[in-house]
Amino acid sequence: xxxxxxxxxxxxxxxxxxxxxxxxxxxxxxxxxxxxxxxxxxxxxxxxxxxxxxxxxxxxxxxxxxxxxxxxxxxxxxxxxxxxxxxxxxxxxxxxxxxxxxxxxxxxxxxxxxxxxxxxxxxxxxxxxxxxxxxxxxxxxxxxxxxxxxxxxxxxxxxxxxxxxxxxxxxxxxxxxxxxxxxxxxxxxxxxxxxxxxxxxxxxxxxxxxxxxxxxxxxxxxxxxxxxxxxxxxxxxxxxxxxxxxxxxxxxxxxxxxxxxxxxxxxxxxxxxxxxxxxxxxxxxxxxxxxxxxxxxxxxxxxxxxxxxxxxxxxxxxxxxxxxxxxxxxxxx
Amino acid sequence: xxxxxxxxxxxxxxxxxxxxxxxxxxxxxxxxxxxxxxxxxxxxxxxxxxxxxxxxxxxxxxxxxxxxxxxxxxxxxxxxxxxxxxxxxxxxxxxxxxxxxxxxxxxxxxxxxxxxxxxxxxxxxxxxxxxxxxxxxxxxxxxxxxxxxxxxxxxxxxxxxxxxxxxxxxxxxxxxxxxxxxxxxxxxxxxxxxxxxxxxxxxxxxxxxxxxxxxxxxxxxxxxxxxxxxxxxxxxxxxxxxxxxxxxxxxxxxxxxxxxxxxxxxxxxxxxxxxxxxxxxxxxxxxxxxxxxxxxxxxxxxxxxxxxxxxxxxxxxxxxxxxxxxxxxxxxxxxxxxxxxx
Numbered sequence: 204x205x206x207x208x209x210x211x212x213x214x215x216x217x218x219x220x221x222x223x224x225x226x227x228x229x230x231x232x233x234x235x236x237x238x239x240x241x242x243x244x245x246x247x248x249x250x251x252x253x254x255x256x257x258x259x260x261x262x263x264x265x266x267x268x269x270x271x272x273x274x275x276x277x278x279x280x281x282x283x284x285x286x287x288x289x290x291x292x293x294x295x296x297x298x299x300x301x302x303x304x305x306x307x308x309x310x311x312x313x314x315x316x317x318x319x320x321x322x323x324x325x326x327x328x329x330x331x332x333x334x335x336x337x338x339x340x341x342x343x344x345x346x347x348x349x350x351x352x353x354x355x356x357x358x359x360x361x362x363x364x365x366x367x368x369x370x371x372x373x374x375x376x377x378x379x380x381x382x383x384x385x386x387x388x389x390x391x392x393x394x395x396x397x398x399x400x401x402x403x404x405x406x407x408x409x410x411x412x413x414x415x416x417x418x419x420x421x422x423x424x425x426x427x428x429x430x431x432x433x434x435x436x437x438x439x440x441x442x443x444x445x446x447x448x449x450x451x452x453x454x455x456x457x458x459x460x461x462x463x464x465x466x467x468x469x470x471x472x473x474x475x476x477x478x479x480x481x482x483x484x485x486x487x488x489x490x491x492x493x494x495x496x497x498x499x500x501x502x503x504x505x506x507x508x509x510x511x512x513x514x515x516x517x518x519x520x521x522x523x524x525x526x527x528x529x530x531x532x533x534x535x536x
Numbered sequence: 537x538x539x540x541x542x543x544x545x546x547x548x549x550x551x552x553x554x555x556x557x558x559x560x561x562x563x564x565x566x567x568x569x570x571x572x573x574x575x576x577x578x579x580x581x582x583x584x585x586x587x588x589x590x591x592x593x594x595x596x597x598x599x600x601x602x603x604x605x606x607x608x609x610x611x612x613x614x615x616x617x618x619x620x621x622x623x624x625x626x627x628x629x630x631x632x633x634x635x636x637x638x639x640x641x642x643x644x645x646x647x648x649x650x651x652x653x654x655x656x657x658x659x660x661x662x663x664x665x666x667x668x669x670x671x672x673x674x675x676x677x678x679x680x681x682x683x684x685x686x687x688x689x690x691x692x693x694x695x696x697x698x699x700x701x702x703x704x705x706x707x708x709x710x711x712x713x714x715x716x717x718x719x720x721x722x723x724x725x726x727x728x729x730x731x732x733x734x735x736x737x738x739x740x741x742x743x744x745x746x747x748x749x750x751x752x753x754x755x756x757x758x759x760x761x762x763x764x765x766x767x768x769x770x771x772x773x774x775x776x777x778x779x780x781x782x783x784x785x786x787x788x789x790x791x792x793x794x795x796x797x798x799x800x801x802x803x804x805x806x807x808x809x810x811x812x813x814x815x816x817x818x819x820x821x822x823x824x825x826x827x828x829x830x831x832x833x834x835x836x837x838x839x840x841x842x843x844x845x846x847x848x849x850x851x852x853x854x855x856x857x858x859x860x861x862x863x864x865x866x867x868x869x870x871x872x873x874x875x876x877x878x
Binding site: 285286332335336337338340341342344345346347348349350351352353354355356359360464467477478507508509510511512513514515516517519520523524527528 | 599601643647649650652653654656657658659660661662663664665666667668669670672770775777778781782791821822823824825826827828829830831833834837838840841848849
């Protein structure tokens with residue numbers, strides 16, 4: 204049974220012509236877009252409630268919340284640190300912080316900035332632990348439990364109401380007919396794309412994920428990159444926490460239960476390599492839209508929560524295994 | 537020398553458990569009563585059985601995230617089958633769990649895929665299966681079968697059938713790990729995967745055993761706990777994974793693989809439940825358990841970093857050896873402190 208490793212497929216055949224790299228770079232994005240378009244057509248043909256403007260906006264709105272967190276979490280995965288399982292609880296904690304500040308009379312801008320700083324610190328602590336060599340999944344699992352407890356401690360287990368018209372506007376307004384969350388999502392897609400592909404930090408993230416030893420020996424402060432990617436994801440979760448609290452004018456500690464899984468699914472469907480070193484926020488965004496569509500479509504078909512969750516889990520498994528087989532990178536441990 | 541260090545480590549962990557117990561025994565009325573100790577052991581049983589299996593995957597250098605969802609599924613199956621008697625119900629759920637674990641372990645070994653990523657998928661999918669199996673409702677036992685519940689709650693001074701099962705299982709798994717060839721192989725592939733492969737150990741069999749044990753024990757624990765309470769909910773056991781990982785870390789099972797023992801698991805589970813029971817008796821709210829578990833997990837995670845084969849742990853050890861060797865006057869000054877970096 205020494206067959207482990209026989210699945211290794213020689214990957215990344217070298218580009219043959221000069222313009223091959225560009226084609227290769229955009230091929231995955233094009234693939235994801237085609238898959239998404241096919242899914243929209245199939246869903247539209249099989250269910251007439253699907254292809255309506257109202258439903259499209261509903262999908263984009265729920266995709267926005269998952270998507271914003273997934274954009275941030277893409278950096279963790281690309282840096283080779285798998286996932287965070289604390290993002291849902293970070294969003295809850297961010298929402299609670301924001302709501303508590305608002306209900307104690309803090310001005311809107313101050314509450315937002317303070318919440319983002321709190322989530323920044325949460326991310327920095329987790330990132331520092333991981334950069335010391337801690338297992339990222341277990342670290343974030345522990346941090347998630349701790350944050351759930353802290354949110355309970357801060358609120359006494361009750362929802363926190365916000366009385367503010369400006370908060371209500373941020374949660375429910377539709378400038379130019381598009382929800383605020385979707386605007387934020389669109390803007391952050393551009394920001395995340397820019398940071399990942401045009402900045403020094405983005406390049407360092409990719410190199411760190413591709414080969415940590417090489418990154419270290421070429422002078423990249425791997426611990427700094429690791430800490431910052433967790434900060435990015437955590438702050439993204441904080442933003443979503445604020446939006447969630449704003450939408451209902453209250454912070455609920457039972458919110459964002461399935462967020463972590465949807466985020467993982469969006470990243471994986473976007474084709475980000477699970478071992479790191481490869482991935483793009485733009486494709487993650489498409490992945491988030493795809494997940495939101497899939498959830499919406501299954502909901503329209505009247506499928507139960509259990510079936511939807513089973514399918515999501517199976518889907519993640521299939522995607523992970525197929526990408527693993529295609530890329531064939533050994534030494535997955 | 538090495539075994540003495542491990543021994544020393546375990547004594548410290550036992551001392552911590554005793555300290556936690558004494559603290560609450562002295563500050564909280566009724567804590568050290570036989571009734572409360574019985575209750576503590578009852579809660580230890582669920583987490584302990586799951587942690588024993590999960591601990592084996594940690595020793596193999598992997599992690600099975602799906603245990604909570606497996607326990608939820610098994611609980612529902614067992615309650616639905618309780619009409620055929622406790623043995624049949626538990627056996628059916630456990631055998632299904634073992635079968636699932638074998639497939640999961642075989643796939644992880646065959647595909648050479650990260651168990652964290654793979655079990656995250658099964659963790660989500662099986663949670664969905666639990667909802668499907670139970671038709672999204674809490675499943676309760678038929679009133680005519682309630683004798684099972686009473687039997688499982690029977691009290692022998694401070695023990696119950698459930699907690700006695702836990703102790704027997706921890707001893708059995710400990711025996712397999714310590715005295716059988718495959719048990720040693722689990723340590724070997726966890727401590728040094730490449731080196732053990734070079735030494736002729738195929739990781740497939742130990743991996744399959746590790747995941748079969750973690751899924752099987754999670755199923756057994758889930759089914760017994762649901763039969764004991766007479767009901768199962770599809771959303772149940774969501775905090776089981778965190779509790780089991782925490783217990784294993786308190787007990788000194790390293791996340792870097794190859795380090796730790798079942799006696800450690802037992803001590804870890806006791807420590808965690810001593811703490812949680814104390815908090816409950818102090819009247820802490822429902823979120824306090826989550827807060828305490830998360831905080832304890834992170835503290836022991838840091839200890840594991842310092843002890844384990846992380847870069848920091850290695851440089852700490854190197855520093856330690858260098859200091860010791862500089863103190864002893866020697867003719868031969870070269871001390872090889874480097875451990876193979878995976």
